[in-house]
Amino acid sequence: xxxxxxxxxxxxxxxxAQVEEKSAAVTFFRDAGRSLQEAxxxxxxxxxxxxxxxxxxxxxxxPFVVPDRRGKAAKVTAALVRKVVDIAMEFIAAGxxxxxxxxxxxxxxxxxxxxxxxxxxxxxxxxxxxxxxKKRRPGFYQNLRQTLPNGLVAVDGxxxxxxxxxxxHRFNLELCVDVKSFVHSGYSVAETETSQEFIKVLEMHRQxxxxxxxxxxxxxxxxxxxxxxxxxxxxxxxMLPAGPANPKGNGTVEGAxxxxxxxxxxxxxxxxxxxxxxxxxxxxxxxxxxxxxxRLPKLGATLSPLGEMAMPVxxxxxxxxxxxxxxxxxxxxxxDESSKHARINWVIGHHQLAVDEPTLKRAIKCIAHYDIEVxxxxxxxxxxxxxxDERKKNLPYFFGILKNMQGEADTARHKEYCRHRYEYEQxxxxxxxxxxxxxxxxxxxxxxxxxxxAITLPIASIKEHAMRQVDRMAxxxxxxxxxxxxxxxxxxxxxxxxxxxxxxxxxxMVVWTEELTN
Numbered sequence: 001x002x003x004x005x006x007x008x009x010x011x012x013x014x015x016x017a018q019v020e021e022k023s024a025a026v027t028f029f030r031d032a033g034r035s036l037q038e039a040x041x042x043x044x045x046x047x048x049x050x051x052x053x054x055x056x057x058x059x060x061x062x063p064f065v066v067p068d069r070r071g072k073a074a075k076v077t078a079a080l081v082r083k084v085v086d087i088a089m090e091f092i093a094a095g096x097x098x099x100x101x102x103x104x105x106x107x108x109x110x111x112x113x114x115x116x117x118x119x120x121x122x123x124x125x126x127x128x129x130x131x132x133x134k135k136r137r138p139g140f141y142q143n144l145r146q147t148l149p150n151g152l153v154a155v156d157g158x159x160x161x162x163x164x165x166x167x168x169h170r171f172n173l174e175l176c177v178d179v180k181s182f183v184h185s186g187y188s189v190a191e192t193e194t195s196q197e198f199i200k201v202l203e204m205h206r207q208x209x210x211x212x213x214x215x216x217x218x219x220x221x222x223x224x225x226x227x228x229x230x231x232x233x234x235x236x237x238x239m240l241p242a243g244p245a246n247p248k249g250n251g252t253v254e255g256a257x258x259x260x261x262x263x264x265x266x267x268x269x270x271x272x273x274x275x276x277x278x279x280x281x282x283x284x285x286x287x288x289x290x291x292x293x294x295r296l297p298k299l300g301a302t303l304s305p306l307g308e309m310a311m312p313v314x315x316x317x318x319x320x321x322x323x324x325x326x327x328x329x330x331x332x333x334x335x336d337e338s339s340k341h342a343r344i345n346w347v348i349g350h351h352q353l354a355v356d357e358p359t360l361k362r363a364i365k366c367i368a369h370y371d372i373e374v375x376x377x378x379x380x381x382x383x384x385x386x387x388x389d390e391r392k393k394n395l396p397y398f399f400g401i402l403k404n405m406q407g408e409a410d411t412a413r414h415k416e417y418c419r420h421r422y423e424y425e426q427x428x429x430x431x432x433x434x435x436x437x438x439x440x441x442x443x444x445x446x447x448x449x450x451x452x453x454a455i456t457l458p459i460a461s462i463k464e465h466a467m468r469q470v471d472r473m474a475x476x477x478x479x480x481x482x483x484x485x486x487x488x489x490x491x492x493x494x495x496x497x498x499x500x501x502x503x504x505x506x507x508x509m510v511v512w513t514e515e516l517t518n
Contacts, residue, residue, distance in 0.1 A: 076118065088103070125421065148180060152215070152216060153178050154179055155216075156254065157172045157175070158257045172193045173189055176253075179252045181303075183209075195223070213322045215240065216252075269281065341367065343379070353394060353398075382398045451509055485517070
């Protein structure tokens, strides 16, 4: 519902008075030839207020807009892309090598403020910089951050060396560590890493703290043996094996071994009592380390590992966390992964490739990280390769082809993205299209032209009718902008471009703009 004419007239009068007050204060400040502080004392206003008003008018008391630089670095136009490309061509012609960070700093010296990522994409889109795509496949690491003590424990083994005189003895130290509290709850020293050692350290943990909810370990044969599985099932412990060739997946116990190896290192003893003495020494050192380590809190923690393990935990919390572990343990492959698994199984069966069980498991795990289209192309290339040379008929050669083709596909995909976003001709075409659309719409410059024509009409009745037409067009123009501040800025910029206009008419147009945007 529109305001009555009296309301509009009152607002216009109020805005006109504000503009008149600002211009009068600035005129007094400039004509009096006094300092800013003296003028403020005479006018009874703050220094910051008069300084701000002084920045709104030029010497002829014509208001102007101070352009701000917000969003300047993020706005990439075709002209800016052309300028960056020209500077890069000069670099290459001078025999210099394009290095992203150095070239970005060089652009900043020429007042072209862009990030190195944007500069790299612009150069890539215009064939001046090579595509660099680094994707490590697979890139999965298991999240071991926990909320409950004695919820998840990590078990692993590490080889330690004891030198007795001229003899070198190697032992496997199996260690059990709680992920949440970092308490070292069990260890065992033996010849090699076996399922018996795995069960032994878990049993030591159970005797001290009770059954954990789950255990994380690597893909070793000792940890995944039938004896280990039977033991875990018997005590209702969920098995969470970390990925193959992935030490970060079992990072808790790996960190414990790093600290222990830093403290112990290689044990050298010059004595003639070889085997039993060496094992007893290593067991004693490991026992001392575990005892001392469990008394020290982790970095940033307030409780020691022993104190944190002794904290009470409700049965409801244990049940909820146990359910999460079970859901993680029984995750199934999606339909896309199933088709990829079927493709690799078909390749192995069709070509009768000789693979053992660990190699097959690794192939099935890795194939899920490649695109299905690339896998199909790799199969065709593999068929051509083995038709020429039968010696290439093996699974590593197939994955070598697949890795190269996947890298080429990633590179082409990234380059196409850069071309679509920053290629000069495409950006120019898009800007022309936007400019054409803007011409077809009502623009602030057209609005200011009509406003100027309406304000300068000599007859009051005709002027009032023309101003109502201008108000209706202004409402239509406001619907094209989400923020009225942007519209106000563009109208004032268009108003500042007028030369042959009186100060009174200019002030009346500024008042109308203030009323429109308020």
